[in-house]
Amino acid sequence: xxxDRSQLAEMGYEDVLLLDPIGLDKAIVGISSDDRAxxxxxxxxxxxxxxxxxxxxxxxxWIDYNVLRSLPYYxxxxxxxxxxxxxx
Numbered sequence: 001x002x003x004d005r006s007q008l009a010e011m012g013y014e015d016v017l018l019l020d021p022i023g024l025d026k027a028i029v030g031i032s033s034d035d036r037a038x039x040x041x042x043x044x045x046x047x048x049x050x051x052x053x054x055x056x057x058x059x060x061x062w063i064d065y066n067v068l069r070s071l072p073y074y075x076x077x078x079x080x081x082x083x084x085x086x087x088x
Contacts, residue, residue, distance in 0.1 A: 023051035
């Protein structure tokens with residue numbers, strides 16, 4: 001299950017830092033205990049493929065280089081999780 005911005009706002013999480021563009025919302029799978037958005041890595045790859053017409057390889061490269069490397073610079077940045085069920 002994924003969540004979009006309006007659903008998060010209805011649940012009281014309107015101030016949670018989210019990734020742009022809005023099309024990436026389909027990769028949101030929850031909120032952490034410290035009120036940070038949690039994204040599923042594989043769903044994020046799929047979302048970038050759909051939103052920006054990237055290949056899977058391009059999306060992985062973009063996420064790894066541009067998204068993951070930038071997160072430490074933002075307070076309350078989103079969490080990107082790897083689903084262990086997908087790895088095994």
